[in-house]
Amino acid sequence: MNGWKTARIGAATAALAWSAAVAADGLPEWERRVYRAINDAPDQLAPLAWPPMQAGSLSAPFALAGCTWWRRRTPDPALAYAAAGFTTWLVAKGVKKVVERGRPYDHDPTTNLRLATQTDGSLGYVSGHAAVASTLATIVARDRGPVDALALHSFALLVGVTRIYAGAHLPLDVVGGVALGVLVGETANTIRTRIAG
Numbered sequence: 718m719n720g721w722k723t724a725r726i727g728a729a730t731a732a733l734a735w736s737a738a739v740a741a742d743g744l745p746e747w748e749r750r751v752y753r754a755i756n757d758a759p760d761q762l763a764p765l766a767w768p769p770m771q772a773g774s775l776s777a778p779f780a781l782a783g784c785t786w787w788r789r790r791t792p793d794p795a796l797a798y799a800a801a802g803f804t805t806w807l808v809a810k811g812v813k814k815v816v817e818r819g820r821p822y823d824h825d826p827t828t829n830l831r832l833a834t835q836t837d838g839s840l841g842y843v844s845g846h847a848a849v850a851s852t853l854a855t856i857v858a859r860d861r862g863p864v865d866a867l868a869l870h871s872f873a874l875l876v877g878v879t880r881i882y883a884g885a886h887l888p889l890d891v892v893g894g895v896a897l898g899v900l901v902g903e904t905a906n907t908i909r910t911r912i913a914g
Contacts, residue, residue, distance in 0.1 A: 722903060729899035733843075736893040740842040741816045744824045744887065751888045752821060755881040756829050763831050766879040770832065773846025773876040778802020778853060793909055797856050801905035805852040805898055806845055812897065813840035821884050830884040844886040844894035847877030851898020852905070859906045873898065 739745065771777065782799035789795070820841040821828045830836065850873040858866035877891030886894075 725899060726903050729896040729903075732896035733893055733900065736889045736896065737812070737816050737842065740818045740887075740889045740893065748888050749825070752825075752881060755878060755888075756821065756884055758882055760829075760831065762882065766882050767832055769872065769875050770846060770879040770883065772853070772872070773844075773848070773850035773880070775803070775806050775845075775849065777849060778805075781853060793913070794856060797905045797909055798853060801852050801856060801901055802849050804905075805848045805901045808901065809843050809845040809848045809894065809897060812843050812893070816840070816842045818842035818887075818890070821881075821887050824887070828884045832879075832883040832885075834883045834885045841886055842890045842893055843897055844877055844880050844890040846880050847873065847886070847891045847894030848898040848901070850876035851895045852902040853898075855899050855902025856905055856909075859909075870895075 739748075778798045778801065781802075782795040785798060786792075786795040818841050820836070820839060822830065822836045823838075823841075851870070854866075854869035854873040858869045861869070874891070874895060877886070877894060880886040881888060881891060
């Protein structure tokens with residue numbers, strides 16, 4: 718394992734642990750301010766927020782896997798996209814049950830709900846959308862240069878920001894989701910390397 722990969726895994730592990738601990742303790746004032754700054758953005762941005770938000774949906778890894786298989790006709794990386802994306806979604810569900818943090822509306826009933834966001838009593842930490850997008854970004858970035866990798870991870874973070882804007886998640890939900898995605902993605906990349914090697 719190279720030093721850069723080790724640093725990414727270490728940083729993601731620390732970010733996941735820290736964000737989970739803070740999130741389990743409630744909603745700190747600084748996080749509330751960050752949330753309101755994003756969630757109070759103009760309603761006119763909603764049509765722009767919807768497309769990137771779909772990159773973190775459960776269907777995204779399967780769509781990417783299908784397109785990749787169609788183009789390459791090889792199981793790698795198509796299988797990695799589907800398996801890792803679905804695994805991330807499942808693990809995120811498990812983390813939600815451990816941390817048991819509510820959605821933004823549970824903490825602030827004046828939150829702006831957009832893009833079909835519901836007040837259904839579901840749990841918020843971690844953001845599954847941010848986690849899935851981060852997993853896919855980590856796998857795709859494996860074979861790209863540093864500029865492309867930065868762009869991919871920035872896009873995964875944007876997916877999380879759209880979820881804050883939609884009123885579905887708080888900022889630490891996104892931090893935890895991105896960190897979880899990196900960990901699952903790096904695990905998938907390690908498995909791919911071992912299978913190929």
